[in-house]
Amino acid sequence: MDDLETRELRYFVAVAEELHFGRAALRLGIAQPPLSRAIARLERRLGVRLLDRDRRGVALTEAGGVLLREAGAALDAVAAAARRTRRAGDPKRPLVLATKAGASHEVLRRLLDSVASDPQAPPIEILLCEVGEQARLLRDGHADVALMHHPYDDLAGFDSEDLYVEGQVAIVPAGHPLASRDRLTLADVQDVPDLPIARWPRLDGTYPDGPGPEVHTQSQLAQLVALGRTLLVIPASSRAWQWPEHVAVPVVDAPEVTTVIAWPPSSRSLAVASLVGVAADMIMSAP
Secondary structure: OOOOOHHHHHEEEHHHHHHHHHHHHHHOOHHHHHHHHHHHHHHHOOOOOOEEEOEEEEEEHHHHHHHHHHHHHHHHHHHHHHHHHHHHHHOOOOEEEEOOOOOOOOHHHHHHHHHHOOOOOOOOEEEEEEOHHHHHHHOOOOEEEEEEEOOOOOOOOOOOEEEEEEEEEEEOOOHHHHOOOEEEEEEEEHHHOOOOOOOOOOOOOOOOOOOOOEEEOOHHHHHHHHHHOEEEEHHHHHHHHHOEEEEEEEEEOOOOOOEEEEEEOOOOOOOHHHHHHHHHHHHOOOO
């Protein structure tokens, strides 16, 4: 059997996601008959039925579900390879460093200061993102390196260097009784009747159970805390985005969080190696 072509995979993904040949053809910018023929050829080549077609519509078979997952990963990898290749061909391009907005502010500032003082260090472009997005940006080639947080971020498959270990704080509304406390425990913040703890998505995108609001962005979260609708527990350095309506209180028994600089293990970039070296030197010289 010949190798699958990216064009075939794109055609199949469009049909599998739309579950309608007409809509898929419109999305792809082609006519419907050649799309139907392409999918039929793909099924013959693979020797399996990918789609069930009847008068009620189109449905994925079990094999089709497998190909949809695998095709998405394969197309993402091809797109990432193209982005990395284009950037590698531009010797003047800066390295793209992804980091959560407001997170690890002091570490990021020190790293940028160290880069600025080292004539051999590559220029850096900062790509600010929301919680949990760094792994995707590294994998799809939009970022070269990332500041991430163990144990909360998805570090699977990346190389990394530890930069900083810190405790966590609770961010609470300034007018709430918890704001007057010098210290809190996890038990103090887990079941506050009038202030349920915010729920961030897990690594798989699902949310834990609980009465607190599901949050997607830090700006959304900041607004909800200021309105007295929720609280959260975050690394102490992430309080850089704290509003005047917020108060940060140390949570003494919260697990420590390690800020790391991470990069794809397949990287052979001298610029990435140089930046990691600068970060390592920064750690060694820290007071």
